[in-house]
Amino acid sequence: MRDQIYKDRHTKIADFAFDQSVVDVFPDMIGRSIPGYETLISISGLLVTKDLAADGRVYDLGCSLGASTQVILDQCPHKDIKIIAVDNSKEMINQAKKNIKDPRVNFVLEDVLNVPIRSANAVVCNFILQFLAKDQRVIFLEKIFLGMESGATLIVSEKIDSPEYISTHEDWKKVNGYSDLEIEQKRSALEKVMLIDSESDHLQRFKSVGFKEIAQWYRCLNWASYLLRK
Numbered sequence: 001m002r003d004q005i006y007k008d009r010h011t012k013i014a015d016f017a018f019d020q021s022v023v024d025v026f027p028d029m030i031g032r033s034i035p036g037y038e039t040l041i042s043i044s045g046l047l048v049t050k051d052l053a054a055d056g057r058v059y060d061l062g063c064s065l066g067a068s069t070q071v072i073l074d075q076c077p078h079k080d081i082k083i084i085a086v087d088n089s090k091e092m093i094n095q096a097k098k099n100i101k102d103p104r105v106n107f108v109l110e111d112v113l114n115v116p117i118r119s120a121n122a123v124v125c126n127f128i129l130q131f132l133a134k135d136q137r138v139i140f141l142e143k144i145f146l147g148m149e150s151g152a153t154l155i156v157s158e159k160i161d162s163p164e165y166i167s168t169h170e171d172w173k174k175v176n177g178y179s180d181l182e183i184e185q186k187r188s189a190l191e192k193v194m195l196i197d198s199e200s201d202h203l204q205r206f207k208s209v210g211f212k213e214i215a216q217w218y219r220c221l222n223w224a225s226y227l228l229r230k
């Protein structure tokens, strides 16, 4: 379904929430908002599955409708892998469960800050860190690090605070059919709930947590993805 949530002028802009109205249009919304989203998801799946053991354990944190989970399932032939896909929006998790019926996946309705991470061979955090309180981000990454096996992979994808690309990103959204009003109203809705970090904030945090390999493997305008290894 086409995203028209901010098409008409709202008298009051409520904070953005991953509720049923967003669930209904989410694939269209994210595809028209994040440059290269499909490529990023597909290739992050390949990075995760490349060395995944036949009984590998993967976490998809902030899974939404399970796009990353789905590519990992599609790209991994092993029937004994296990994916724990977590989101705190019950509308997202309900729809994800309807869309993906595979015994290798366990969808969990939970705050990612509370979910235990154990014996992880890979963890995917695609566009979730930016929705956590700033002071929780390092704690969250430390928890993930502790729950990862040695040599395990972490993918972190985020919008990056890089003012030089803001207007081109908005132009790209206009090319994709969003109007100035839609862009402005969505920006207001996200203002308090999606707080983005700079590239150097991310890199410093990854280092402080202790990751031994840190590489930016994807970048388009103000969107990036990092491959980290314990």
Ligand SMILES: C[S@@+](CC[C@H](N)C(=O)[O-])C[C@H]1O[C@@H](n2cnc3c(N)ncnc32)[C@H](O)[C@@H]1O
Residues within 6 Å of the ligand: 018, 030, 041, 061, 062, 063, 064, 065, 066, 067, 068, 086, 087, 088, 089, 092, 110, 111, 112, 113, 125, 126, 127, 128, 131, 132
């Ligand atoms: C931008 S979406 C993620 C997109 C998804 N990873 C993908 O690539 O399709 C952010 C998701 O994180 C979830 N989320 C935000 N804060 C969360 C939290 N504290 N715990 C669990 N999920 C959270 C939201 O409900 C939403 O589904």
